[in-house]
Amino acid sequence: MNLQEKLRHAEEEAASLRRQIAHQQTTCQHRFSEPKYDPILTPHMVFSHYKGVGSDPNPVYIQSGNDSESRWSRTCSLCGKVEHTSKRKVVQTEPDFG
Numbered sequence: 109m110n111l112q113e114k115l116r117h118a119e120e121e122a123a124s125l126r127r128q129i130a131h132q133q134t135t136c137q138h139r140f141s142e143p144k145y146d147p148i149l150t151p152h153m154v155f156s157h158y159k160g161v162g163s164d165p166n167p168v169y170i171q172s173g174n175d176s177e178s179r180w181s182r183t184c185s186l187c188g189k190v191e192h193t194s195k196r197k198v199v200q201t202e203p204d205f206g
């Protein structure tokens with residue numbers, strides 16, 4: 109089997125596995141883990157200086173830490189499906205006489 113045939117075989121195998129995973133995830137009785145805080149981090153860019161001379165200098169930005177967007181993730185222990193959410197709901201509290 110030459111490399112082209114190996115690659116085609118591997119791609120067919122991957123496509124088959126993707127179909128099986130999709131089917132498994134739609135029929136699974138998901139058992140999700142406890143949500144885990146999983147923020148989306150993006151570079152926070154700040155102006156540093158201008159590069160070049162004349163009437164059209166280019167601003168140069170450098171990274172200063174990260175911006176963080178709240179997100180939570182949970183994973184199904186049966187099929188491996190990962191769900192993300194950035195939504196939160198209000199949870200009522202109850203009196204505790206303990």
Ligand SMILES: [Zn+2]
Nearest residue numbers: 136138184187
């Ligand atoms: Zn599942």
